[in-house]
Amino acid sequence: MSFEDYLKHxxxxxxxxxxGPELWDRIDKAVESKSVDSSSKxxxxxxxxxxxxxxxxxVSYIFYSIKQQxxxxxxxxxxxxxxxxxxxxxxxxxxxxxxxxxxxxxxxxVQSDPEITNALINTMLxxxxxxxxxxxxxxxxMFAELSxxxxxxxxxxxxxxRPFIQVKIINILADINDKRxxxxxxxxxxxxxxxxxxxxxxxxxxxxIKSL
Amino acid sequence: MDxxxxxxxxxxxxxxxxxxxxxxxxxxxxNISYKITGSLHSAEDVFHDAFVKSISxxxxxxxxxxxxxxxxxxxxxxxxDLIRKKIEWKEIEEGDWxxxxxxxxxxxxxxxxxxxxxxxxxxxxxxxxxxLYLLEQYKHRxxxxxxxxxxxxxxxxxxxxxSLLRKSITEKYKL
Numbered sequence: 001m002s003f004e005d006y007l008k009h010x011x012x013x014x015x016x017x018x019x020g021p022e023l024w025d026r027i028d029k030a031v032e033s034k035s036v037d038s039s040s041k042x043x044x045x046x047x048x049x050x051x052x053x054x055x056x057x058x059v060s061y062i063f064y065s066i067k068q069q070x071x072x073x074x075x076x077x078x079x080x081x082x083x084x085x086x087x088x089x090x091x092x093x094x095x096x097x098x099x100x101x102x103x104x105x106x107x108x109x110v111q112s113d114p115e116i117t118n119a120l121i122n123t124m125l126x127x128x129x130x131x132x133x134x135x136x137x138x139x140x141x142m143f144a145e146l147s148x149x150x151x152x153x154x155x156x157x158x159x160x161x162r163p164f165i166q167v168k169i170i171n172i173l174a175d176i177n178d179k180r181x182x183x184x185x186x187x188x189x190x191x192x193x194x195x196x197x198x199x200x201x202x203x204x205x206x207x208x209i210k211s212l
Numbered sequence: 213m214d215x216x217x218x219x220x221x222x223x224x225x226x227x228x229x230x231x232x233x234x235x236x237x238x239x240x241x242x243n244i245s246y247k248i249t250g251s252l253h254s255a256e257d258v259f260h261d262a263f264v265k266s267i268s269x270x271x272x273x274x275x276x277x278x279x280x281x282x283x284x285x286x287x288x289x290x291x292x293d294l295i296r297k298k299i300e301w302k303e304i305e306e307g308d309w310x311x312x313x314x315x316x317x318x319x320x321x322x323x324x325x326x327x328x329x330x331x332x333x334x335x336x337x338x339x340x341x342x343x344l345y346l347l348e349q350y351k352h353r354x355x356x357x358x359x360x361x362x363x364x365x366x367x368x369x370x371x372x373x374x375s376l377l378r379k380s381i382t383e384k385y386k387l
Contacts, residue, residue, distance in 0.1 A: 003319045004374060011347045013324040015243035023256050024234055030264045031230055
């Protein structure tokens with residue numbers, strides 16, 4: 001047997017080194033830490049999947065809500081448009097009863113639609129029937145603090161010759177304590193042609209506003 | 213030892229199976245690495261990294277019969293990476309060649325320890341080729357690929373290794 005063959009067949013004899021006793025411990029620890037790493041990677045993966053799932057549900061919910069809101073808004077717009085059309089049509093009706101009905105129906109939409117507010121103000125200022133004008137004042141009473149409504153009420157008080165309308169408006173303006181009407185109230189108090197109960201309401205209103 | 217069973221249990225993360233795989237492989241792999249790197253400490257580090265890597269990739273291996281050769285390749289590559297920069301591929305000189313030996317059994321009476329001592333003294337380059345080609349039975353083509361040298365360099369380094377080894381042994385032990 002040649003030297004070469006001898007070495008080839010006696011490899012085991014030439015491999016005489018032995019591993020130190022701590023080598024397996026080192027490997028065992030490294031394998032354990034890799035396994036922990038792998039577990040924590042899996043955990044992170046699961047957490048990430050849950051997060052993505054929750055985020056997906058959340059985004060879908062938001063998207064759905066926005067769509068719902070958008071639909072609701074569109075429905076409201078369409079409803080307002082329909083009511084406005086009916087009201088404008090009804091306010092032109094010859095029947096005072098139908099006009100009062102239109103005014104009462106519109107009262108619920110004053111805050112939602114400036115055009116309905118303007119239509120009611122217009123009716124309050126110009127309708128030929130005192131009952132219809134009074135219905136408009138009643139409809140606008142809750143919104144007297146809105147600037148266009150307040151201006152219109154003052155304007156009606158200045159021009160109207162109807163005592164019941166004057167009393168109603170004096171009460172409304174006194175309730176919102178608008179000091180700008182004080183000169184107007186003084187005029188009414190001093191006006192000899194006004195009915196006594198109108199002047200009396202004006203006096204009470206003026207004292208009430210001044211006392212605040 | 214039922215390697216297939218150990219391998220299957222190892223694939224499922226059984227650490228007792230890892231220990232059995234370790235016991236099955238550590239002796240050979242450590243010695244290959246030692247022969248290449250020339251340092252037991254480096255060989256242990258190499259085997260540690262290679263074995264941990266093989267365990268973490270165990271599920272990628274389809275055929276358990278290839279586990280040892282796969283691990284061996286990792287060990288060899290890591291060992292070579294450690295010493296690659298140290299190797300100077302010297303041209304073969306005339307004095308490096310041994311003439312034909314009259315007595316083919318000139319090595320009689322030598323212990324493995326004595327032979328190992330002289331293998332350890334071989335210069336880097338031919339020592340690694342000798343280990344891979346002669347002891348680990350790689351082909352010259354594979355040795356060339358592992359060491360990133362030409363096939364002819366692998367062959368000539370191998371012959372040089374044999375020649376230097378014989379010279380070293382005869383001189384050292386007065387044969």
